[in-house]
Amino acid sequence: MHELAQSEFRRVKPLLAGGHLHPEIISIIEHNNPGWIFVDQVDRPNSALVWSKGIQGFYLIGDHTNEVFESNLDRFIRRMIEPRMREVSLNHFEVSGHHDQWSMETIFSTRKLYKFEQVVLNLVNSHRLLKSDELETINLKTEDWEKMELKNTEFIDEHLSLFWSSPDDFKKKGFGFAAVKGREIIGVCYSSFVTQDTHAIGIETVPHFQNLGVGSHLASLIVEEMVHHGLKPYWDCSHDNKSSKKLAERLGFTVTHRYTCSSFNI
Numbered sequence: 255m256h257e258l259a260q261s262e263f264r265r266v267k268p269l270l271a272g273g274h275l276h277p278e279i280i281s282i283i284e285h286n287n288p289g290w291i292f293v294d295q296v297d298r299p300n301s302a303l304v305w306s307k308g309i310q311g312f313y314l315i316g317d318h319t320n321e322v323f324e325s326n327l328d329r330f331i332r333r334m335i336e337p338r339m340r341e342v343s344l345n346h347f348e349v350s351g352h353h354d355q356w357s358m359e360t361i362f363s364t365r366k367l368y369k370f371e372q373v374v375l376n377l378v379n380s381h382r383l384l385k386s387d388e389l390e391t392i393n394l395k396t397e398d399w400e401k402m403e404l405k406n407t408e409f410i411d412e413h414l415s416l417f418w419s420s421p422d423d424f425k426k427k428g429f430g431f432a433a434v435k436g437r438e439i440i441g442v443c444y445s446s447f448v449t450q451d452t453h454a455i456g457i458e459t460v461p462h463f464q465n466l467g468v469g470s471h472l473a474s475l476i477v478e479e480m481v482h483h484g485l486k487p488y489w490d491c492s493h494d495n496k497s498s499k500k501l502a503e504r505l506g507f508t509v510t511h512r513y514t515c516s517s518f519n520i
Contacts, residue, residue, distance in 0.1 A: 255303075255323075255330045266291055266302045269316035273353035274511055277488055278306045278452045279313050281447040286427055288419050291440045292330070294323040303327065303349075305335075308417040308446055311348035311515070318355045326449035327361055336520045348517040358516040365518040371493040372515055381477050382506045384470035391475065394430030394444065403477065406439040406460070413458060417446045429483075430467070431455065431475045435469045443472035445480075447488075453480050454488040457498075473505055 258265065270279065282289035288307040293299035301316035317323070331347065339347070343385045346433045349358065350372070358367060392399050394410065400421070410432055416425040428500060429442030432438040440463040446456030480487045489507050491498040498510075 255292050255294065255326060255334070256296050258293055258296065260285060260421055262296065263291055265296070266293060266299050266304070266315065269299060269302055270352060271486065272494070273351070274313065274513065275359070276313060277447040277449045277452045278309055278353060278490075279315065279352065279448040280305050280452075281454075282306060284449055286448040287417055287446075292335075293506075294320060299505075309348075310342075310344055310349070310416075313350055313352055314356045314361075315352045318351065318353070318357070321440050324361050328364065339520060344520075346517050349517055350513055350515040354513065362516070364520060367516045367518055369514055369516050372513050373493050373499060373500045373509050374488060374511035375489040375491075375499070376510045377477070377481070377506055378508045378510070379472075380506060381469065381481060381487075382504065383474045384467070384504060385474045385476065386467050386471045389471045391431050391472070392434060393429065394432055394442075395425050399432070404437055404439055409439050409443050409458075409460065413456060414444060414457045418457065426465075429470050429476055429479045431464075431479075433459075433472055435463070441468040441472055442467070444475045445476070451484075452486045452488050454490060457501075469501055473501060477505055 263285065266282050266319045281287040282291065290305040292303045294301050299316065301314070301320040302346040304313045304315060306313070368422060385397065400407070414421065414424050414430070420430065424430070427448050428445030432439050433441040441459040443455065445453040447454035455473065457469055457473055489502040
């Protein structure tokens with residue numbers, strides 16, 4: 255197993271053929287979002303393990319019948335990856351395949367696996383606007399919000415820093431809006447993963463302001479912005495996250511894909 259330098263990430267793009275095109279993976283290959291890529295061989299990779307900082311999880315891509323890769327993967331994870339994960343305070347390993355033919359039970363036969371389902375929603379037709387005239391918002395891409403006298407700006411920082419290498423990188427490539435009440439940040443919605451034609455949506459509301467239309471308003475703004483720029487909005491959430499799925503559907507999104515994730519403690 256070998257770790258690719260960022261300049262070599264594009265070598266694994268052909269491995270995505272025949273599977274779901276997760277923007278979480280493509281954004282790393284295209285150098286838009288931070289991550290790691292490990293391959294069976296550097297020159298002509300057949301299979302790869304991709305780590306996304308944003309989801310703090312892994313994807314398996316490429317040839318699922320690659321017996322040498324599969325038989326050595328768990329040992330490589332124990333020896334090389336688990337120490338790096340612990341350095342960033344991660345205590346569980348989460349993984350999914352870019353197609354459903356990867357056998358996690360076989361690869362991780364010595365682990366106790368926990369499984370959960372994710373749903374992907376896309377904007378198939380036109381979007382619906384759920385904006386509110388009563389909410390004040392700031393544009394995180396164009397306004398110099400870091401210098402405003404706002405409270406709870408760390409709420410924005412902690413989300414953007416998870417998905418982006420720097421604030422400047424976010425402003426250059428992404429979109430984002432925050433809701434403000436009495437100079438306090440109460441919600442944020444932003445481009446989490448970015449490819450040439452697709453922007454995944456990240457959204458979060460301060461707990462005691464949930465169910466007040468904040469998320470609906472912010473999501474409406476960012477979907478409108480993405481569509482205006484000719485981009486495809488992309489929504490990915492846990493099957494159990496009923497409120498997130500319901501909001502996406504209210505905005506006009508439709509479930510287009512489902513996939514299974516596996517995780518185990520390290």
